[in-house]
Amino acid sequence: MAAPAYAKQEELLPDDILTALLALAKQKSGKERLAFRGHDSDLQKSFRNLSSTCGNRLLEPFVFSNSGPEPYSPVLNECFSRLQLCGLVGRENPDYEVVFLRPSAETYFTEYLSHRFSKDEMEMLGQTADCFLKVVTLA
Amino acid sequence: MNGGTLEDRVEAFVKWLFEGHQTAVPRSSKVINDSLLGNQYISQAEVAVVDSPLIQRLKRIKQTGLAYQVFPSATHTRFEHCLGACTLAERCFTAIKERFDVELPRDVFPASGDRLKGDLAHVRMAALLHDVGHGFCSHASEQIYEVLTDIQEFKGRPAFTKNAPGEILSHLIVKSPTFRNWFTEFVIKECHSEIDLDTVAQIILGSHPRKELYFLSQIVSSPYDADKLDYIARDSYYCGLALTVDLARFYGMISITKHRGFHLCVFR
Numbered sequence: 396m397a398a399p400a401y402a403k404q405e406e407l408l409p410d411d412i413l414t415a416l417l418a419l420a421k422q423k424s425g426k427e428r429l430a431f432r433g434h435d436s437d438l439q440k441s442f443r444n445l446s447s448t449c450g451n452r453l454l455e456p457f458v459f460s461n462s463g464p465e466p467y468s469p470v471l472n473e474c475f476s477r478l479q480l481c482g483l484v485g486r487e488n489p490d491y492e493v494v495f496l497r498p499s500a501e502t503y504f505t506e507y508l509s510h511r512f513s514k515d516e517m518e519m520l521g522q523t524a525d526c527f528l529k530v531v532t533l534a
Numbered sequence: 535m536n537g538g539t540l541e542d543r544v545e546a547f548v549k550w551l552f553e554g555h556q557t558a559v560p561r562s563s564k565v566i567n568d569s570l571l572g573n574q575y576i577s578q579a580e581v582a583v584v585d586s587p588l589i590q591r592l593k594r595i596k597q598t599g600l601a602y603q604v605f606p607s608a609t610h611t612r613f614e615h616c617l618g619a620c621t622l623a624e625r626c627f628t629a630i631k632e633r634f635d636v637e638l639p640r641d642v643f644p645a646s647g648d649r650l651k652g653d654l655a656h657v658r659m660a661a662l663l664h665d666v667g668h669g670f671c672s673h674a675s676e677q678i679y680e681v682l683t684d685i686q687e688f689k690g691r692p693a694f695t696k697n698a699p700g701e702i703l704s705h706l707i708v709k710s711p712t713f714r715n716w717f718t719e720f721v722i723k724e725c726h727s728e729i730d731l732d733t734v735a736q737i738i739l740g741s742h743p744r745k746e747l748y749f750l751s752q753i754v755s756s757p758y759d760a761d762k763l764d765y766i767a768r769d770s771y772y773c774g775l776a777l778t779v780d781l782a783r784f785y786g787m788i789s790i791t792k793h794r795g796f797h798l799c800v801f802r
Contacts, residue, residue, distance in 0.1 A: 455690075456690075458689070458690055458691070458692055458695040459692060459695070460692055460693070460695050460696045461692040461693065462692075462693060462696075462739070462740065462741030463740075463741065463748065463796065464745075464748070464793050464794040464795075464796040464798065465794075467696060468695065469695060469696050470695070
């Protein structure tokens with residue numbers, strides 16, 4: 396089978412990092428389904444905690460604004476929107492405040508994304524995924 | 535203009551813009567009639583800035599980029615939009631103050647409403663200058679220069695991460711040495727203004743050096759700012775589309791609340 400067109404892309408985008416992080420977190424949680432509180436303010440707070448407790452270079456693209464009362468990362472917000480548009484994550488009815496990982500995200504990670512991270516980066520991602528499970532409120 | 539940091543290149547641009555410019559100190563304030571907002575009262579210090587090459591340049595930038603090719607009457611420019619944003623920023627400020635005075639008569643409103651040197655003067659000046667960083671065809675060109683590495687580098691800084699490239703450039707233009715020198719000589723000395731340009735530059739980015747005055751920056755840059763109030767009404771008017779903004783309700787609902795020491799705009 397011919398390699399997909401996107402295989403040529405070398406640079407890791409924040410979307411790739413977020414997808415890989417969520418897929419690894421699901422594997423590590425041992426749960427059949429990874430779902431967590433995903434209101435915008437919950438996500439911002441969780442990732443802010445993640446950056447401060449487990450900060451590494453993979454989380455650097457998620458820059459948080461420091462000018463307002465709450466730290467805010469537009470990149471994080473945009474990434475979640477794009478992942479939802481791509482069908483990699485979903486939001487539950489009726490209030491759409493619970494985010495869950497779709498099976499397509501796991502397939503995308505194991506079959507394609509995981510090969511784009513180096514061994515060091517995978518290790519870093521694994522540690523970040525552990526931290527993520529601690530800072531997020533699982534639903 | 536090619537080498538150096540982004541700040542250097544912005545400074546070179548502003549220098550080029552002011553080259554040979556003869557500033558005539560305005561004799562007084564002005565009333566400018568706008569097709570949409572009617573009479574707009576512009577202070578002497580603001581007239582000086584409006585007459586500067588920085589704001590005059592905006593007369594050559596169409597507000598809606600290439601939309602005039604489809605909507606022939608959408609030929610309005612960033613110039614009238616900036617004047618409109620300035621007027622609407624004051625209307626927001628006044629609405630918030632009136633509501634505050636009614637609901638909390640014993641408290642002192644945190645911002646000064648002096649149009650010449652107070653916080654209101656800073657908000658108006660920030661609204662007037664908020665779009666000076668726009669390039670040709672407005673947001674159409676923004677899509678090109680937002681991928682430039684030095685803009686990306688700025689976006690990677692916490693202070694700039696939530697800002698669009700145009701806002702970053704407006705901020706840098708306002709902070710450029712050439713503009714600062716010109717402002718000090720003609721606006722502060724000649725027009726007796728006490729406006730602090732650093733505060734104006736901060737407000738353009740949607741932040742304020744004082745937490746209790748944070749809401750002032752939200753009047754200029756936030757999801758419901760004077761900028762949007764003006765462009766929604768103005769763009770629809772010039773495109774001939776019947777979009778409506780219920781301004782009376784907006785001014786009736788806007789208020790401020792305190793959160794973690796910050797005064798924030800809210801609707802309630």
